[in-house]
Amino acid sequence: MATITKVDDPADPRIDDYRDLTHSDRRPDRPGGRGLVIAEGVVVVRRLLDSPYPLRSLLGVPRRLAELSDDLAGVDVPAFEADAHTMATAVGFHLNRGVLAVADRAPEPDPAELLRGARVVAVLEGVNDHENLGSLFRNAAALGVDAVLLGPRCSDPLYRRSVRVSMGHVLRVPFAPLTGPWPGALDVLRDNGFRVAALTPAAEATPIGAAGLVGERVALLLGAEGPGLTPEALAAADLRVRIPMATGVDSLNVATAAAVAFHAVAAP
Amino acid sequence: MATITKVDDPADPRIDDYRDLTHSDRRPDRPGGRGLVIAEGVVVVRRLLDSPYPLRSLLGVPRRLAELSDDLAGVDVPAFEADAHTMATAVGFHLNRGVLAVADRAPEPDPAELLRGARVVAVLEGVNDHENLGSLFRNAAALGVDAVLLGPRCSDPLYRRSVRVSMGHVLRVPFAPLTGPWPGALDVLRDNGFRVAALTPAAEATPIGAAGLVGERVALLLGAEGPGLTPEALAAADLRVRIPMATGVDSLNVATAAAVAFHAVAAP
Structure with a gap:
């Protein structure tokens, strides 16, 4: 006690x-x-x-x-x-x-270790807003995402405000930095049997519900609200998926888009 | 000029x-x-x-x-x-x-008028947080929801903070108060050919993706984060649907849950 x-x-x-x-x-x-x-x-x-x-x-x-x-x-x-x-x-x-x-902080796990046994993971590039990052972890926890990998220019999930906005779920959903050259570091996902699906508003991308990802091992690659993913990250993905949106509407908030995507690839 | x-x-x-x-x-x-x-x-x-x-x-x-x-x-x-x-x-x-x-404000439209030509509408009960309400309208606009009907105890969508958080989409997505006895006022939806689907975390509800709502005329009935829908509103719905969630996780934010639900019933 x-x-x-x-x-x-x-x-x-x-x-x-x-x-x-x-x-x-x-x-x-x-x-x-x-x-x-x-x-x-x-x-x-x-x-x-x-x-x-x-x-x-x-x-x-x-x-x-x-x-x-x-x-x-x-x-x-x-x-x-x-x-x-x-x-x-x-x-x-x-x-x-x-x-x-x-x-205290703890040593960050190795990405390959997190991927063992995982089915759906999120991979973030440039998600540098602490509140969006916290909300994204909350949504990941609720919707059964097994791990989050942090690419370049992401905030620290353990920043106080992220912990609070996540309602503590950053303490629960395992995460690790994806270090090494970018976007080459994404190879660890393919090496472990994941398809890397980049989320983009581009009209030529496949609607996420029609991409055949349900029940598959999938890594959802997500960029920041506003700039979105870099062309390099988009080019390195195995496929590009989109959330069908009404014309003339700006993108969804990144944590909200992530929630829609997590649900769309969840096991039935 | x-x-x-x-x-x-x-x-x-x-x-x-x-x-x-x-x-x-x-x-x-x-x-x-x-x-x-x-x-x-x-x-x-x-x-x-x-x-x-x-x-x-x-x-x-x-x-x-x-x-x-x-x-x-x-x-x-x-x-x-x-x-x-x-x-x-x-x-x-x-x-x-x-x-x-x-x-200036404008006269609020009649619900029956909004339902003409609509396919997906949101019906809110007790969504009384201005920021959640604003975010919900932003998500409704992005995901093609045709109208929002406001049941009892909802905030005013035209409150300054809601307008800002919605990024102006409360000015774009038509809305109207659903007046009269509650939940009897939901009859206007059935009278206009809509199925009323109540979103709830209850385990016995149907996963929303398996509820056969894609392409149907559907009214998604949404309650506030925390208390959720009242038992009266749940009982008055035609069906109860849920977003499958990981065990031990509190509910999603109401605007996020709404976004997931809007996408799940959107036309393919």
């Missing part, structure tokens, strides 16, 4: 991990200079407890820590109890969810 | 329609007490110009008004030109899109 320790002083060094959270995404003292993994609210904290990320501590108001007491039964890290004012002063803003947890 | 008039004084009464926009959604002086229709940015202003809403005026920085000059060729309302500071002072916040237009 986590030991509960009361903290009255917002400057208490034991809660330094929670200090100035709006500026917490750069941590030059941590490996890679990236921030810790931060979960906000009971639901997301539970997902962090179930994740592979090594928990460091929790900080919450008494009511929220009590709500988590069963979840914390087997957990051996400090839990700091504070009132809402002390928390807000340390964190830098009022937290209406009343509880936070922090964890 | 709209007459361009320079305005230097943020208190100028000619730009009163633009005053304190963050508080502009209550207009006791207007019919029904509701705010004017407000479009922000070149793209959304263009959609307002193409809409049935009677334009009152525009307010913009010189560069943005110049960008709209072709669109304003046949438009006979005043266009007020101001610098960014004057605009920000009048409006109450800095507008990075540089142009606004206001229009």
